[in-house]
Amino acid sequence: MVDEHLAGLGLRRDVLATAPTFGAACFFVLHTDALALVPAEVAREAARWMPLAVLEIPLDLPGFSSGQAWHVRLDTDPAHRWLRGAMARVAEEVRRDLEN
Known part of the structure; x- marks a missing residue:
């Protein structure tokens, strides 16, 4: 672009x-x-x-827009699931901050 x-x-x-x-x-x-x-x-x-x-x-x-990608073997890994969730929460906070 x-x-x-x-x-x-x-x-x-x-x-x-x-x-x-x-x-x-x-x-x-x-x-x-x-x-x-x-x-x-x-x-x-x-x-x-x-x-x-x-x-x-x-x-x-x-x-x-951005997203996350990972290998299927990590789908159920507890630490990786936690990290993906944490990253999603941070990204959502940043998005909200930018809208305000």
Whole structure:
């Protein structure tokens, strides 16, 4: 979607790498002049712990949804079930905070 928005403005970006997670993207750009496109909440928290500058994206981008995935063998694992539940609760709290 970013590339589509940029193309509409007659611009393009050079993608240096892709990251499996937003946190990894922050580490990829640490101590470089590269940019990482991550949600504002992730950027602000990463900047608390890493020497990163947080810039607002000058594009009107739509939101996104995220989810959880795990191997079927972990479906009934008590610790993994607890972790999935905890992550879901935190995600719901963040969603509510963003709506307010």
